[in-house]
Amino acid sequence: MHFSRRCLLGLEDLTAEEIEEILQTAVPCKEIIQREVKKLPTLRGWTVATLFYEPSTRTRNSFELAAKWLGADTVNVTVATSSVQKGENFIDTAKTIEALGADFIILRHSMAGAPWLLARTVDCRIINAGDGAHEHPTQALLDLFTLKEKFSSLAGLKVVIVGDIMHSRVAKSDIYGLLKLGAKVRVTGPPSLIPPGIEELGVEVITDLREAVRDVDVINVLRIQLERQKKGLFPSLREYARLYGINREILKLAPEDAVIMHPGPANLGVEITEEAAVDPRSVITTQVTNGVAVRMALLYLMSGGGKSDELLS
């Protein structure tokens, strides 16, 4: 089979084979980005537009670099959330970008489901770069890629995702991807931040962090946002750090070779200490590099590119 979707809206409806193909294609892409001269002519003449309704450093730049290194032209549209609230029309903006000649729209939006609306509105290729608390499929793909580099196979791997599961699109996409590739997934976090029915996705819930990290291969730490505290979902960042922060003591409870991940940007000293973030077991910076490789692979496949070995030749 060959990955040939027009839209990547989420990992929920991808097959394991499709995910594997993206990850395999990312291997030569990573090779390319480690070269001194990175630019390929593969997507010359293509235009990749990023449409971001939320601030983002790494995801947007990662997509932009991926597109540029494949030879595409890029255009960045950043819309402050405030102007959305003033009534800026999402559909109009999307149609305008399409009319300008974009072949891809990379969408980041604060509202879940926005990429579905976009897919019903325009004909160009769409990649979801994060929609509300729903999915962030390329983050999960880069997480999977990073783990495959580390472990070669994810079958039977034990992964714990720590933190604000309720509002995390990363958690959900990671859960879908990891389960499809055979890993076992556990989530942990304050009970008020565990969304209802999450077990039905096939994950285990353990709210005691100390118990949750004891036998895992991977600790994936989520960013906690202060605004959740303001809504009364937990008392303070101080108490959060004390109960759910990843630090030296917690790492002592985990297996010695457990890998530490974080989608970034990290609140150092809150969900993870600086010490833990730079621990030799941390792959946080590798994740960033791999993000570009995975996004190159996706752009290549979705533009109708052939097999991954053709990419290098």
Add this chain to the structure above:
Amino acid sequence: MNYCLKGGRLIDPAAGRDCTVDILVVDGKINRVGPSLAEEAAAAGCEIIDASPYVVMPGLIDLHVHLREPGEEEKETIASGTRAAVKGGFTSVVAMPNTKPPADNGSVLAYVRAKAAEVKAARVYPVGNITKGGEGLELAEMGDLVANGAVAFSDDGRSVMNSELARNAFRYGQLFGKPFLLHCEDENLSAGGQMHEGFTSTRLGLKGYPSVAETAMVARDLLLAEETGARIHIQHVSSGRSLDLIREAKKRGVKVTAEVTPHHLILTDEDVADYYTTTKVNPPLRTKEDREALRKGLLDGTIDLIATDHAPHTREEKNQEFGRAPFGMTGLETALGLILTEFYHTGFLSLAKIVDLLSLSPARLLGVPGGTLAEGSPADLILVDPDREWEVKEEEFASKSGNSPFVGWKLKGKAVATMVGGEWVYKEF
């Protein structure tokens, strides 16, 4: 014009009738009901209508409609809304007060009634606000509202969150003998909620609106009604747990009635698939278990009636991000077809029970004429072809809006003619 409806099957539970009869309509009223009236009627100059292919029912009465006028005429007007009503078999609609400006004073009610009188379609019974602006801060002038034709009080769309003010409203309002139609929602528990809180909201990443946001407010309102003796009606019950509380309260003698919408009886939260905003409604579509409980509530009498909560919105408003789209769906033109398809043709409800739920019970609740075709009643009636197969098409709606999740559904059964006060206001033949 006087008419004789010849040979239709009359379903009139209030009069204890389910039989094939002729119905004589004279001067806007039901003059006689009986066998073989046609010959005499023809001689007296009545137009004879062959009703033999049809079921004749009292006109339906929708206790929960948003006509949007004044103020949001791009969504619906009194004219378009009442035409949608008669096309769907409703001869009377109860207009919710959350217009712009809201019906919190007599002049808005007078305007609505005057506008409705200009249109030859459904009767309009306006509701006045409980609080000024529907904002839950100060009582509206209930006496002024009643003097201008309010049939009930409601802040529909919101609850009176301040329990002391709600209690005062229930006490003061007894002066007028009108029921309170209550939208039950604890706005702190529902804040930001987009759909039912549960597995599907987790899966879709949409903020949940938990069942308890409704149930907690139902509990409060039942307690306040019990204490004050007020007559309350719980609108659009969506959760099984709310229904349990209403059932218990009825047993204790609390003066409470309850309604359910066709969409809560038919759809569930799982229908909010792929973020189609036509399924975004308040209260939200709930679980299969809730839907089952609501259906049981129809049979055991905990639910007194079916109302549509017809809530038109423009295409522009609905065709945006799920989180930005307004709550609500239209219902006037699909309700009867849906109920017949899903509940009559499946054997779950009899035609008599359907007339009770959609006509008799709302008429009794409001104390208005209708709900029966007994001799002397106003000639508000519909001819229904229970076996007519049709598809719900957006372009065929008489409503100005088409925000219905049932567009594209194939239904069996519809009203083919509607008479209000002895005049045909809708007729397909």
